[in-house]
Amino acid sequence: MVALAPSVAAARLAVRRALTGLAGDGPVLVACSGGADSLALAAATAFVAPRLGRRAGLVTVDHALQAGSDQRAAAVAAWAASAGFTPAEAVRVDVAGRPGGPEAAARQARYQALVEAARRHGAVALLTGHTRDDQAETVLLALARGAGPRGLAGMPPRRDLSGVPLLRPLLDVTREQTRKACAALGLSPWEDPHNTDPSYARSRVRADVLPALVRALGPAVLDNLARTARLVAADTAALDALAAAALAPPDPAVLADPAAAAGGAGGPTPAEVRVPGGGLSVEALAGLAPAVRTRVLHAWARELGAAPAALSHRHVAALDALVTDWRGQGATHLPGGIRVVRRAGRLNAAGPIA
Numbered sequence: 001m002v003a004l005a006p007s008v009a010a011a012r013l014a015v016r017r018a019l020t021g022l023a024g025d026g027p028v029l030v031a032c033s034g035g036a037d038s039l040a041l042a043a044a045t046a047f048v049a050p051r052l053g054r055r056a057g058l059v060t061v062d063h064a065l066q067a068g069s070d071q072r073a074a075a076v077a078a079w080a081a082s083a084g085f086t087p088a089e090a091v092r093v094d095v096a097g098r099p100g101g102p103e104a105a106a107r108q109a110r111y112q113a114l115v116e117a118a119r120r121h122g123a124v125a126l127l128t129g130h131t132r133d134d135q136a137e138t139v140l141l142a143l144a145r146g147a148g149p150r151g152l153a154g155m156p157p158r159r160d161l162s163g164v165p166l167l168r169p170l171l172d173v174t175r176e177q178t179r180k181a182c183a184a185l186g187l188s189p190w191e192d193p194h195n196t197d198p199s200y201a202r203s204r205v206r207a208d209v210l211p212a213l214v215r216a217l218g219p220a221v222l223d224n225l226a227r228t229a230r231l232v233a234a235d236t237a238a239l240d241a242l243a244a245a246a247l248a249p250p251d252p253a254v255l256a257d258p259a260a261a262a263g264g265a266g267g268p269t270p271a272e273v274r275v276p277g278g279g280l281s282v283e284a285l286a287g288l289a290p291a292v293r294t295r296v297l298h299a300w301a302r303e304l305g306a307a308p309a310a311l312s313h314r315h316v317a318a319l320d321a322l323v324t325d326w327r328g329q330g331a332t333h334l335p336g337g338i339r340v341v342r343r344a345g346r347l348n349a350a351g352p353i354a
Ligand SMILES: Nc1ncnc2c1ncn2[C@@H]1O[C@H](COP(=O)(O)OP(=O)(O)OP(=O)(O)O)[C@@H](O)[C@H]1O
Pocket: 030, 031, 032, 033, 037, 038, 059, 060, 061, 062, 063, 107, 110, 127, 128, 129, 130, 134
């Protein structure tokens, strides 16, 4: 009997962990570019899913940006069909006319197509091949741009993507392992020229920065960066939960009878951040820990209609200054033409300027 390559075993174990306990009986859908990471993911899923009584499908997106991309997509879909994936689809997208640079436009088109495919096939989850190396790169890039804890938390192993659960089973598997797994299985991955294009910051981190860090600090640096992401993610989730609780609508029991809600002992009730009639209470906001308060303000700004992508830490800092550095300043302007003013102990929003 031929021994199972450790790299293949590692990928299968990771996929088994991710698929175990998934609710619903639809298929899982692997997003596969044909590169080593998502090919190793696909091969592991083709092995594991049927053994868990789960169907597996595969979608590859053709961005139509490089010559021969349609042939690559067709080859990936043909391999998927031969490996037993149903569906095994190549989907062509139109990247032109989308906002942002070419990379962002391709990414947006890709995720839109993947979500549509997941819905079309009633998939219970979409699987991507992000590895521990991708995670380390993400954390370093976040650190370099001063992204704060949300960026340092890296990519979560699961998140919601427009109503579709997105799973990243290989976040603890290295890129070296995915390459070895493909080699052990006789699969020939596609090399995306973008991955080595030095005009992308991520490619430079991949080619120069991480190897330099490993040389200087040892191979554990990759694991350590990924662990940092997990630790920060746990803290961030706790702070997010506190902020969500603080921003929850006022408890009707407290509004009706504050003393009774406090247990009848006349003790203080926690100050309500939301005030009846709209707006937020400055006094209640001032009583929150800064890390919770800035999250509350960020969430409130989004609720008012400020687009998350346009909402920067400067906007949140300006809102925070209305609470903690009040000098009678005028309105704070948020993306989308939203103005926030402090009046009579409240932060109130005024809609987009006409
Ligand atoms: N053309 C494609 N078709 C289908 N899936 C793809 C394609 N390109 C990438 N993916 C999926 O996305 C994963 C990550 O790929 P890549 O790192 O190139 O994307 P990304 O833009 O960095 O994604 P993210 O921004 O979410 O990190 C791959 O492992 C694969 O699962």
